[in-house]
Amino acid sequence: MAKITFITSDNESVTVEGTSGSVMELAVNNNIKGIDGDCGGVCSCATCHVYVAPDSVAKTGEASELENDMLEFDDLTNEYSRLSCQLQVSEDLDGVIFKVAK
């Protein structure tokens, strides 16, 4: 079980719990504003863009080359950007904070 916190663009903080699936699915299932996950998690639509809190980066690891390619042409991208569909929910992510990009 991992407790994961999302901070939406209007600064609402929502903490949810999950055991499996992707962070995008967890967000969509909990109606986190700004995360649509249109493509269902195949790294095609970039509607699940989040910023990893700086002190959570060690837990999430690095983006893959294809994920970085997708983020490269997004105006909102910064060094903490990830596509949440490419992050798997596991114990490792317990306590991680994501800020929703949109």
Place this chain on the structure above:
Amino acid sequence: MKASEFSDAFEEARQEKGIGKMNDQNDPVTMVLRHKEVRKCAHNWKTFQSGAEPGRIVIPSEVNIRDTRQIPFEVDPPMHKTFRDIVDPWFKRPLEADYQNGLTKIIEGVVAKALNSNSIEIVSEFSLPLQSRALTYLLNTPYSDADLWISWGTHVFRSEDSDLDAGKANILYDYIDKEIDRAIENPSEDLYSMLLASEVNGKKLTKEEVKGVIILTFSGGRDTVINAVTNSISYFAEHPKSLEIIKEKPEMINNAVEELVRYFSPLTQMGRVVTEDTHVCEHAVKADTRISLCWASANRDEKVFENPNEVVLDRKINPHVGFGFSHHNCLGATHARQILRILLSILSKEVTSIEVLEAKENIENLDNFERKIGFDSLTVKFNK
């Protein structure tokens, strides 16, 4: 060759030069063919603009058959976002469970009719009614409106005789004008009324702006959805085990839909007008000429996709650009995805096999390239 095989028309040009050339009504186009370059150009709206003369970024150009600017499609940032913010919540409604239930009933009806027929022509008797009825749901207009739209055929601007049929376009425009006037007289819960009540920079949308959004809604999701549905049927007909696998593993429907969109790429390309002398893939392009973002080629780029010319229904990572890329990504993508997801779910439960009886391919002629985009007709038999 099998009906469901769609070869890659751009492979050689993409690998050798990265671009292709085509002449479109004496307004030539430099086609950008590689995945990364397509995405790079799509993102660079300052150099490759959408807000050009209405109709010019569409290929074939519609400059000669319309003056109304399609919105937000033919508007550049920052104004593009202002319009997109108005329409996005409406076009995201297919994410809601209630919406999906309504769409499911529509598609179940179309599939049930096919199952009860000895044979059915998929383009005109299955995909066209399905798209038209689903559009009533998207616009929130009466279901019966679909009957009129079905009578217009598969493309709102193209006919059997012409790629650009002004007479046909005028039928749509007259219809939309009347619907806008109706919504002004009697506002309802439909898209027209929502748009008429919306404001941009403190001013109500004009009738012309509302018309621009509605034309886009009618034309953008018409032949694209029809081709995606028809081509998918051809695939399942020739790969009957796929339906069985999806029935056993419904969780793979999402991946399957994305892969079918990648493989079939219902929209071949979209143009942009170049605002300054520059280059794409090391080839010079001049200001006031056109480039195209060739989604169909990018979606077969062997540098990005393993086995690009095969349908891999459970492809996990699939950064396709079948719904475009960057600011102007497809407004109707959420709706189109739900249509396909629901269709696959129903087919996998209700249909055991599909037989192709007759297929007539629809080949797009792009000067140096010939691309199969779908079918003029596809007659099949559905088996329970």
